[in-house]
Amino acid sequence: MAVFTTVSRDELARWLQSFDLGELLGYEGIASGIENTNYFVDLARGRFVLTLFERLSPQELPFYLELMKHLASHGIACPDPVADREGRLLSTLHAKPAALVTRLAGRARMDPGPAHCALVGEALARMHLAAVDYPGTLPNLRGLPWWVETTPKVLPFLSTDQSALLRDELATQQRFADGRVCAALPRTAVHADLFRDNVLFDQAADGSPRLGGVIDFYFAGVDSWVFDLAVTVNDWCIVDADGRFDDAKLAALLGAYRAVRRPSEAEAEAWPTMLRAAALRFWLSRLFDLHLPRPAEMVTPKDPAEFERILSARRDSASAPLC
């Protein structure tokens, strides 16, 4: 249950008085999610999600909230943070940083088909283009410097073969980061965690899937578009959890992405390395969460072995070209 902080009705109603959204009709804790406390909040003027931030610092939060505001104002289907009467997107509730965002329709699909993958590919490309004039500069806090810092912390928990794999991949990524191809990659603020549980779908009248929107921007940061795309396909386009690509899903996602923006030559050249980078990022974070949990961590950690398999699969076989 991901309600780490319990908010009483009175407390919530008092906090909501600083918004211009009418009476509190109802609210309910959201069970899923592992990072923050989330509540659905129904008000006279609409349906919203209240988030109390448990992990992120108030210094980082404006980057995420303003990014969502920017994307929403550019027509991207994502939560739109609501300003209070003083114009603030972030305030304090129950001694925690708190924000209210619009509630999107739909539900996550953990069993997506090619049609879902195509909607995600299109949305991702539109998000990339919409982020071009977003001025926030927070780097991806789970990028290369974090991998370098985290690797020695998790090595003691790994077998000899796993340690060799991790060290070798990290060295490859460090070399790549110093090279000419990396320097040529387009980059902006990106989502950086566009997994299946972070996209909601509902249905059009004819029964075909329709994008409700993209949620959970709390791992966003400035990084390359091709890294963000690699993160996305490594979760959406695989055959179960064995790491191999499902060709139909991959073709659907990449085809829809390319229809909005054509990747550059540098991105095409970077693609195999970025697929490995994206696998390394989540192998490392899952190892870290499993072996070095934060104090009071209450949630079952996700399985690092899935991303170890994805990383091995990306190293062992050539992926379909990006362009």
Ligand SMILES: Nc1ncnc2c1ncn2[C@@H]1O[C@H](COP(=O)(O)OP(=O)(O)OP(=O)(O)O)[C@@H](O)[C@H]1O
């Ligand atoms: N704006 C929104 N509209 C509709 N539903 C939402 C919205 N934001 C969050 N949710 C619901 O709340 C759940 C948890 O939200 P979220 O994924 O942001 O939690 P988290 O703890 O921050 O993240 P995570 O566990 O993915 O790192 C989502 O799976 C979704 O069902």
Ligand SMILES: N[C@@H](CCO)C(=O)O
């Ligand atoms: N998407 C991440 C969790 C952090 O949101 C993972 O599956 O490891």
